[in-house]
Amino acid sequence: MKPRTRSRRNFLKASLAATLLPMPALAQNQPRVIVVGGGFAGATCARTLKRLVPVARVTLVEANSTFTACPFSNGVVTGLRDLRAQQFVYEALDRQGLSLAFLPATKIEPQARTVTLSDGTLLPYDRLVLAPGIDFRWGSPAGYDEAASARMPHAWKAGEQTLLLRRQLEAMEDGGLVAISAPPNPMRCPTGVYERASLIAHYLKTRKPRSKLIILDAKDSFPKQRLFQAAWQQLYPGLLEWVPLSNDGKVISVEPATNTLVTDFARHEAAVANVIPPQKAGVIAQAAGVADRTGWCPIDPATFESPLQRNIHVIGDAAISGAMAKSAFAANAQGKGCAAAIALMLAGETPGPGKLINTCYSLVAPDYGISIAGVYQVVNGQYVDVEGAGGTSLSDAPQETRAAEAKYAAAWFRTITAEVFG
Amino acid sequence: MIRKVTLPFGHWSLITGHWFAAACLFGHVVTAAAAPVVSPPGAASCTGCHAANAKIETGVPRIAGRNPAEIVAAMEAFRSGQKPATVMDRIAKGFSDAEIRAIAEWFGAEH
Numbered sequence: 162m163k164p165r166t167r168s169r170r171n172f173l174k175a176s177l178a179a180t181l182l183p184m185p186a187l188a189q190n191q192p193r194v195i196v197v198g199g200g201f202a203g204a205t206c207a208r209t210l211k212r213l214v215p216v217a218r219v220t221l222v223e224a225n226s227t228f229t230a231c232p233f234s235n236g237v238v239t240g241l242r243d244l245r246a247q248q249f250v251y252e253a254l255d256r257q258g259l260s261l262a263f264l265p266a267t268k269i270e271p272q273a274r275t276v277t278l279s280d281g282t283l284l285p286y287d288r289l290v291l292a293p294g295i296d297f298r299w300g301s302p303a304g305y306d307e308a309a310s311a312r313m314p315h316a317w318k319a320g321e322q323t324l325l326l327r328r329q330l331e332a333m334e335d336g337g338l339v340a341i342s343a344p345p346n347p348m349r350c351p352t353g354v355y356e357r358a359s360l361i362a363h364y365l366k367t368r369k370p371r372s373k374l375i376i377l378d379a380k381d382s383f384p385k386q387r388l389f390q391a392a393w394q395q396l397y398p399g400l401l402e403w404v405p406l407s408n409d410g411k412v413i414s415v416e417p418a419t420n421t422l423v424t425d426f427a428r429h430e431a432a433v434a435n436v437i438p439p440q441k442a443g444v445i446a447q448a449a450g451v452a453d454r455t456g457w458c459p460i461d462p463a464t465f466e467s468p469l470q471r472n473i474h475v476i477g478d479a480a481i482s483g484a485m486a487k488s489a490f491a492a493n494a495q496g497k498g499c500a501a502a503i504a505l506m507l508a509g510e511t512p513g514p515g516k517l518i519n520t521c522y523s524l525v526a527p528d529y530g531i532s533i534a535g536v537y538q539v540v541n542g543q544y545v546d547v548e549g550a551g552g553t554s555l556s557d558a559p560q561e562t563r564a565a566e567a568k569y570a571a572a573w574f575r576t577i578t579a580e581v582f583g
Numbered sequence: 584m585i586r587k588v589t590l591p592f593g594h595w596s597l598i599t600g601h602w603f604a605a606a607c608l609f610g611h612v613v614t615a616a617a618a619p620v621v622s623p624p625g626a627a628s629c630t631g632c633h634a635a636n637a638k639i640e641t642g643v644p645r646i647a648g649r650n651p652a653e654i655v656a657a658m659e660a661f662r663s664g665q666k667p668a669t670v671m672d673r674i675a676k677g678f679s680d681a682e683i684r685a686i687a688e689w690f691g692a693e694h
Binding site for chain 2: 209213214490493494497498501504505507508514515516517518519520532534535536538547549550551552554562565566568569572573575576577579580583
């Protein structure tokens, strides 16, 4: 095991105290909150809660001591950015007084209110926040499992997969076919597929202009579609083709040995195959019993508490949050909302529903940004769009607006990562 | 005694003192800092783009510490379409006068 510094000490102090002190005193005086998952939702929630309730003992459980962010990782895939620009550590959380446990959580017992870590450590909680992100439904498309992803990367969790897809694009000869298989909803970052396609098309246009890109899609529509398609026609005519579900777009199976994607009526043998598989809430959510038959986690929108397990809250991509897309912006906003709700609940209050915003930028070229925004309120127990608000960038916006939105996209990434990790 | 302000905009906006009061009742020593102060509806989302930390380089105007009247005026102008914008016109339309005022006061108080 790698040596651990202050984080480890905080963590040990936390578990030691938990063993020695009587539980009722702890629960009353120093409520114990565990957050599992240190991404945009979980890290935000843990930090916000500690600020709101300084006496709370907040423990963040996260398998990796370095976080690799997905937003902007399409820039890494296409050689515009270094992977290091995506990576963040948890030092600021440690300094803030959070306990950090860099181990996977393997078991959750809602009745006993404990989280078990992979080394057997048992952590008791008063409230638990699950922010596990997504996991893949391996085996869908048929033949696509973890081994296949080493040949046909998904690159939908940033890190080594992102670099693998980049290396494959760099190694591809001019004239090759790049194929992207896009899954049905719900999925993490639904517009990310089309941003990726755009930036790969930009890479091909500038570096390997005889190549072609095809998106095989299990959907018939996608957010910002008109803006994307207009930009593709303008910037990448004849280079990028989108094949919707109704035009035989759904990939049924894959053959990794030949890099082939199979649909109902066609076989596409690609030089580079990026298979983004169907998704579900992170596996620990299933283990905790907070995921329903859809594979995702229902929540009470006022508190993000699971209706399936008391004292467990779910935020970020894993949660069913109505009209809100599964984005980093949404995850961060939910993290703050959940922290506020827990602070009130610990104080004996009943939180009412809040209001949330989501803003998602996409780059269709390095200096060409478009956005979609939404404002959400709770109606009939679910987040729905506030009517008349939100929507996409204008379709007739001038080039200066597109350039400004590309700059705002970059500013957003700096801002949100500073708020969560800085 | 810790319950200083109660904003009429939903429970996330309450400044709570129950826990503190309960702790006093049972004789535990808890500092006044323990009373959670949470933001009015919508406000928590703003800092996703409007950096709370002044050191962040961004073309997005800071709203923390800004005069609430300025924030209200800007939001009203975004909402009516008077003030050109990339996204704020779309976002401002999602908030009522009372909600905008509460958010403006929250950020005006240096949050």
